[in-house]
Amino acid sequence: MAEETTQSEEITTPYDVAKLAPPPRKKRDVPDGLWMRCPGCEAMLYRKTVAENLDVCPECGEHFRVGGRRRIEQLADTGSFEELFTDVAPADPLEFHWSGKSYAERLSKEQKDTGETESMLTGAAYIKGRRVALGVMAGDFLMGSMGSVLGEKLTRLIEYATREHLPLVVVCISGGARMHEGALSLMQMGKTSAALARYDDAGGLYIAVLTDPTTGGTTASFAMLGDVIIAEPKALIGFAGPRVIANTIKAELPEGFQRAEFLLEKGFVDMIVPRHELRSEIARLIDYFQA
Amino acid sequence: MNRSRRRTASRVFRGSNRPRRSGQNRPHETPMPQPQDNIVGLPFEKPIIRLQRQIADLETEQIKTGRDYASEIRQFRAQYVSLLRKTYQSLSPWETVQVARHPQRPLSRDYIGLIVKNFVELHGDRRFADDKAIVGGLGRIGTEKVLLLAQQKGRDTKEKLAHNFGMAQPEGYRKALRLMKLAEKFRLPVVTLIDTPGAYPGIGSEERGVAEAIARNLLEMSRLRTPIVCVVIGEGGSGGALGVAVGDKVAMLEFAYYSVISPEGCASILWRTGEKAPEAAEALKLTASHLKSLGIVDEAIPEPLGGAHRNPSETAHNLERYIVRTLRELRRLETDELLARRYESWRDKGKVLEPQPAEPAAAAK
Ligand SMILES: [Zn+2]
Numbered sequence: 001m002a003e004e005t006t007q008s009e010e011i012t013t014p015y016d017v018a019k020l021a022p023p024p025r026k027k028r029d030v031p032d033g034l035w036m037r038c039p040g041c042e043a044m045l046y047r048k049t050v051a052e053n054l055d056v057c058p059e060c061g062e063h064f065r066v067g068g069r070r071r072i073e074q075l076a077d078t079g080s081f082e083e084l085f086t087d088v089a090p091a092d093p094l095e096f097h098w099s100g101k102s103y104a105e106r107l108s109k110e111q112k113d114t115g116e117t118e119s120m121l122t123g124a125a126y127i128k129g130r131r132v133a134l135g136v137m138a139g140d141f142l143m144g145s146m147g148s149v150l151g152e153k154l155t156r157l158i159e160y161a162t163r164e165h166l167p168l169v170v171v172c173i174s175g176g177a178r179m180h181e182g183a184l185s186l187m188q189m190g191k192t193s194a195a196l197a198r199y200d201d202a203g204g205l206y207i208a209v210l211t212d213p214t215t216g217g218t219t220a221s222f223a224m225l226g227d228v229i230i231a232e233p234k235a236l237i238g239f240a241g242p243r244v245i246a247n248t249i250k251a252e253l254p255e256g257f258q259r260a261e262f263l264l265e266k267g268f269v270d271m272i273v274p275r276h277e278l279r280s281e282i283a284r285l286i287d288y289f290q291a
Numbered sequence: 292m293n294r295s296r297r298r299t300a301s302r303v304f305r306g307s308n309r310p311r312r313s314g315q316n317r318p319h320e321t322p323m324p325q326p327q328d329n330i331v332g333l334p335f336e337k338p339i340i341r342l343q344r345q346i347a348d349l350e351t352e353q354i355k356t357g358r359d360y361a362s363e364i365r366q367f368r369a370q371y372v373s374l375l376r377k378t379y380q381s382l383s384p385w386e387t388v389q390v391a392r393h394p395q396r397p398l399s400r401d402y403i404g405l406i407v408k409n410f411v412e413l414h415g416d417r418r419f420a421d422d423k424a425i426v427g428g429l430g431r432i433g434t435e436k437v438l439l440l441a442q443q444k445g446r447d448t449k450e451k452l453a454h455n456f457g458m459a460q461p462e463g464y465r466k467a468l469r470l471m472k473l474a475e476k477f478r479l480p481v482v483t484l485i486d487t488p489g490a491y492p493g494i495g496s497e498e499r500g501v502a503e504a505i506a507r508n509l510l511e512m513s514r515l516r517t518p519i520v521c522v523v524i525g526e527g528g529s530g531g532a533l534g535v536a537v538g539d540k541v542a543m544l545e546f547a548y549y550s551v552i553s554p555e556g557c558a559s560i561l562w563r564t565g566e567k568a569p570e571a572a573e574a575l576k577l578t579a580s581h582l583k584s585l586g587i588v589d590e591a592i593p594e595p596l597g598g599a600h601r602n603p604s605e606t607a608h609n610l611e612r613y614i615v616r617t618l619r620e621l622r623r624l625e626t627d628e629l630l631a632r633r634y635e636s637w638r639d640k641g642k643v644l645e646p647q648p649a650e651p652a653a654a655a656k
Contacts (some may be wrong), residue, residue, distance in 0.1 A: 098567075149641075
């Protein structure tokens with residue numbers, strides 16, 4: 001598949017699980033603005049070049065995290081995304097608060113900072129001319145956590161894909177279930193999986209794209225239920241967080257543990273696809289299954 | 292399983308939860324003819340335990356000296372009962388979590404011993420191993436033949452290790468799925484008992500795809516063509532619990548808890564210290580009554596006065612009644628209708644804000 005390998009051996013991502021201590025923040029010495037330093041190879045990069053390169057380091061191939069809107073721009077045919085279910089907004093059903101803070105306030109701050117209402121964007125789009133139902137998680141909204149809105153929007157999207165006989169593509173990036181909605185968040189795992197079961201019964205094609213990081217309840221539900229599961233290079237994918245595991249077993253974790261390559265070896269993803277090839281790979285898969 | 296094992300339940304009273312106050316807090320040396328003897332007191336039960344001890348002391352005194360303390364004892368007992376009732380009527384969420392984790396709380400295998408007739412355990416996922424954190428098998432509850440899946444923690448250290456403290460690995464979920472498919476084939480209803488701190492966070496567990504195993508169960512349980520009844524009997528620990536808890540009906544014992552994250556975990560992330568677990572428990576709304584009002588569970592099954600551990604057989608009886616009644620209701624439905632209702636009940640879980648359909652009056656706000 002991937003003939004152009006753009007990765008070098010020395011890559012240590014800032015999220016490298018082998019190092020449990022927080023990574024050294026080199027960001028400080030780079031003035032915000034035109035330039036950035038690649039956390040993979042330390043190269044100084046012109047931001048515009050990085051953006052044009054789909055947020056992949058042109059030097060070492062490190063895949064940087066991509067926000068929800070930007071992901072849609074990169075993945076869908078230009079201007080083809082018709083957003084759906086936009087008026088489903090988060091509530092604060094538990095009136096959750098902690099040490100002087102409240103979920104309600106946190107939500108409005110997050111909404112202001114990101115310009116999004118929630119951590120899931122849903123709609124219909126074209127990928128290389130193939131119409132799909134597209135769900136993209138916004139990793140920048142409360143760490144892409146799964147709450148009631150995510151569950152509701154994704155479920156509606158799956159039902160929409162079922163009705164319209166569309167292939168379903170979901171791009172995952174998530175810190176897991178959202179604590180602030182308690183067990184309601186947990187239930188979204190069951191809800192979305194139930195919708196996927198019906199979609200499956202109806203013969204729908206579901207392609208899950210797992211990006212860095214995909215963890216917790218997201219992994220243990222719709223992320224792992226793709227008919228085909230694609231991962232981005234070096235993406236952290238797991239159920240329990242590496243820190244939790246290291247604390248439980250009181251030992252260091254093996255090199256590359258819970259990385260996309262590790263999951264490929266263990267048999268839990270179908271393929272690792274560099275971002276540059278994602279569109280064509282998805283299009284090719286759709287053509288195989290739905291000629 | 293082993294019926295006689297139930298008795299060991301009341302012997303585990305050397306837990307660290309025993310209240311320690313001014314040296315007078317010794318275990319009772321004399322047997323007390325009450326169901327409450329040998330009960331490990333929880334930190335919030337100190338006054339209850341004190342009364343319990345006073346009753347015991349009077350009874351001992353009575354036997355030793357031959358004097359008649361009957362009226363005092365009667366009075367203390369009445370106080371004891373009313374204090375117990377008062378305490379348990381208004382448990383805080385954190386106190387509820389402590390009851391759910393009580394070292395003497397009946398475990399799945401106690402319920403199996405008490406209400407499941409002719410239990411035949413079935414082992415293994417046919418892929419890797421037999422995970423003892425989830426016990427599966429055939430049995431009869433009341434008049435109903437069922438396939439039972441029960442998360443099992445173990446009572447003493449040896450058992451806890453054997454059952455991995457109730458923390459299943461992928462094999463547990465895959466065994467559960469294998470048995471559920473077997474149940475579907477023969478139209479046996481599935482009953483699951485949930486009691487786990489969570490799925491096991493280990494290297495092997497991740498390597499063998501615990502996330503995939505749980506996800507697969509959620510999907511398959513949502514469309515399994517036979518009734519499924521799930522009851523959280525102790526700890527409903529996050530995805531590890533949900534992995535066997537997608538059913539037509541989901542119930543909880545009155546003092547069980549069910550949560551997206553443990554109160555300690557939540558506290559250490561949001562409050563940055565595990566010591567704020569009581570606050571986190573409060574915030575997470577993890578009790579049966581909260582979850583019922585949030586539409587997450589259908590029913591809270593009452594526990595006896597002072598919690599399940601004070602009367603395991605009464606708890607088992609309530610559990611049995613709930614299961615039998617619910618299975619009878621579900622059996623009346625055609626399979627397609629059953630599945631349609633199951634879907635709707637899961638479809639409805641969650642709370643979001645949505646503008647009212649475009650009526651000017653409603654849109655004004
Ligand atoms: Zn680089």
